[in-house]
Amino acid sequence: MSDNLSKPTKYIPSTSDAWGAFPPEVETCAVREPFCVFQFNKPIAIPYNFMMSASQWKRLSQENKLEFLLAVRFGMEYDLSKLNKDGLLSTTGFHTQMYVKFQSYLQKNFQKEAAVLVAIFQHNAFTTRFKSAFAIGDLFSLKGEIDDLRVDDIMTGGIMISRRGGRATFINRKLYRQIFKQDYNPEMLRVLAVQKIYPDEINTLF
Known part of the structure; x- marks a missing residue:
């Protein structure tokens, strides 16, 4: 482990910079746009x-559009207000689990046809979500990153992920270490290993 990383802890230290990017609350909608504006409560x-952080999301959207889109979709599958x-x-165990599960999610989805992915994420369809509608602009203030999607950008992102054996190019163990200033939670890694969900290895990310 690098000298500037602390030993893994069960909880994120209260002084951690990671708290600055705590997931924001957003309103959901049970009806299709544009009728959502008429729904109360x-x-x-x-x-x-x-x-x-928002700047990290923007960097991801610029470096790998496909990984960005799949990360947004992955995040929207979870409602932390209930979890x-x-x-x-x-807890670091929770975030370790989410980072590792994203690797599996990415491997299962990154090879879908680029045109299909663009259709899924076009603004009018995507903001109605899969269960209830999170507005993408409210989520990450990056609606413009989805409004202008290009098939060739999606394909380029897929090639980058493929060259890493289906592993993420940005949201990975290296990023986790940068954000939390420690490595994955070892207890959660053992739990995930029993479930046959394995982490991305740090030596493949540099």
Whole structure:
């Protein structure tokens, strides 16, 4: 482990810079746009954001559009307002699990046809979500990154991921170490190994 990393801890230290990117609350919608604006008492949800700042999301969208889109979709599959019981979001085990699970999610989805992925993520279709509609602009303030999608950008991102054996180019163990200033939680890695969900290895990410 690098000298500037602390030993893995069960909880994220209260002084950690990671807290600056705590997932924001957003309103959800149970009807299709544009009728969502007429719905009152919209429930509040907290989609997962890997504890990444807006600038990190923007960098990801510029470096690998496909990974960016799949990361947004992955995060929207989780509502932390329902999961964050007993301080779950403050544990490194939870974030380790999410980072590792994203690797598996990416491997299963990155080879889909680029044209199909573009259709899925076009603004009018994507903001209605899969269960209830998170507005992408409210999620990461990056709606413009999805409004102008190009098939060749998606294909380029897929090639970059393929060259890494289906592993993420940005949201990976290296990023986790940068954000949390420690390595993956070893206890959670043992749990995931039993489930046959294995982490990305740090020596493949440089």
